[in-house]
Amino acid sequence: MRILITGATGQVGSHLLWRLWRGGHEVTALVRPESAGRWRYLLPRIEQIFGPVPCSARGPIAVSGDLRLANAGVLSPWIAAHRGRIDAVIHTAADTRFHPVRREDQWQTNVQGTAHALALTETLGAQRVVHVSSLFVAGSGGHTLSETELEVGQAFRCPYERSKFEAERLAQAWAARTGISVTVARPGIVLGTSGTGTTLTYPHFFGFLRAIDLFAQRALPGESIAVDLPPHARPPLVCVDDVARAIEAALDAPLPPPCLHLFDPQSPTLEEIAELLRGDAAECVLHFGPQTDASPAARAVLSWLRQHRAFLAAPPQAENEMTCAWLASRGVPPPRVTAATLATQRAAWHRESQRLVTGAAA
Numbered sequence: 001m002r003i004l005i006t007g008a009t010g011q012v013g014s015h016l017l018w019r020l021w022r023g024g025h026e027v028t029a030l031v032r033p034e035s036a037g038r039w040r041y042l043l044p045r046i047e048q049i050f051g052p053v054p055c056s057a058r059g060p061i062a063v064s065g066d067l068r069l070a071n072a073g074v075l076s077p078w079i080a081a082h083r084g085r086i087d088a089v090i091h092t093a094a095d096t097r098f099h100p101v102r103r104e105d106q107w108q109t110n111v112q113g114t115a116h117a118l119a120l121t122e123t124l125g126a127q128r129v130v131h132v133s134s135l136f137v138a139g140s141g142g143h144t145l146s147e148t149e150l151e152v153g154q155a156f157r158c159p160y161e162r163s164k165f166e167a168e169r170l171a172q173a174w175a176a177r178t179g180i181s182v183t184v185a186r187p188g189i190v191l192g193t194s195g196t197g198t199t200l201t202y203p204h205f206f207g208f209l210r211a212i213d214l215f216a217q218r219a220l221p222g223e224s225i226a227v228d229l230p231p232h233a234r235p236p237l238v239c240v241d242d243v244a245r246a247i248e249a250a251l252d253a254p255l256p257p258p259c260l261h262l263f264d265p266q267s268p269t270l271e272e273i274a275e276l277l278r279g280d281a282a283e284c285v286l287h288f289g290p291q292t293d294a295s296p297a298a299r300a301v302l303s304w305l306r307q308h309r310a311f312l313a314a315p316p317q318a319e320n321e322m323t324c325a326w327l328a329s330r331g332v333p334p335p336r337v338t339a340a341t342l343a344t345q346r347a348a349w350h351r352e353s354q355r356l357v358t359g360a361a362a
């Protein structure tokens with residue numbers, strides 16, 4: 001298949017790019033001019049972290065673009081030369097900061113950028129789109145979002161959630177107007193691969209691990225942190241390879257699904273995560289209860305938790321039975337995240353931080 005992908009230098013896009021490349025697809029990545037340097041090293045890097053790609057597979061190429069601009073910043077001669085030559089567009093690019101300094105910048109990338117990506121799709125004549133949204137479009141409000149719903153009167157806890165919701169609404173309206181098939185993929189919080197824990201970048205959950213490691217280095221023996229969070233809350237976790245596998249399956253399907261909820265509803269609770277972190281870091285890192293005075297060592301963890309508190313205390317509520325049934329019909333296993341998966345992620349993060357330290361020292 002001839003595929004145009006946005007966001008290939010990001011956490012999700014880079015793994016997808018590697019998967020599509022390995023799968024023999026003809027892939028073009030829309031890359032911002034300022035990220036041309038990162039693109040140059042991307043292919044060897046993703047082979048190094050995810051595994052070798054057969055020499056026979058045609059290497060992905062890049063086209064320069066920026067979602068904030070009309071035609072996604074792609075020059076007209078390229079568009080003219082590729083009209084009718086792209087089968088599918090996978091739109092993963094976004095400004096993924098929960099609290100951007102200027103929310104209008106994020107809106108421009110996530111909402112107007114989606115409109116530009118879809119307009120480019122239409123001009124190119126591609127007949128299939130996967131729009132990567134987020135489970136966080138469920139917002140807060142207590143409703144459990146199904147794969148057939150979007151607008152359910154939810155409230156949004158940050159500009160990111162609202163922008164992803166608006167982008168998805170726009171994608172659905174565009175699909176209804178053009179008749180072009182759009183699959184919306186809504187991942188939960190994305191981890192590294194299920195097998196090795198590796199990923200190109202280590203955001204979100206890994207920020208928490210980074211803070212815990214800092215605590216472990218600085219804490220007094222036996223010191224722990226009190227957190228005012230519900231121990232039984234389950235952050236909706238998913239491994240990056242499960243996200244990529246589902247998107248690839250949607251591309252191949254004769255009848256693509258309208259929406260996929262990509263997370264494991266049984267992924268570990270906050271209490272189970274805390275249990276996993278206990279042991280090698282400190283005697284007892286996190287315990288649940290009213291927050292008391294923070295020691296200097298605990299501050300990094302508490303500052304991370306403060307920024308993410310709303311999402312941890314009330315994670316988005318969503319169903320995923322329809323997704324699992326559809327994945328099963330395509331022979332794809334459902335997303336799965338166990339305590340062992342998290343231990344693997346942690347080990348990968350430790351290897352990565354070692355690499356960064358030794359790389360920086362070299």
Ligand SMILES: NC(=O)c1ccc[n+]([C@@H]2O[C@H](COP(=O)([O-])OP(=O)(O)OC[C@H]3O[C@@H](n4cnc5c(N)ncnc54)[C@H](OP(=O)(O)O)[C@@H]3O)[C@@H](O)[C@H]2O)c1
Binds near residue numbers: 065
């Ligand atoms: N990671 C998660 O936990 C998670 C969870 C749920 C949903 N999602 C969704 O999954 C998608 C991918 O997320 P991610 O974590 O992989 O993101 P990421 O690592 O932050 O990467 C974002 C990607 O978007 C590109 N991008 C940003 N602004 C752009 C612009 N104006 N024009 C063109 N490209 C632009 C970036 O390119 P540069 O290299 O040029 O910056 C980068 O390739 C997003 O839609 C996100 O909302 C992610």
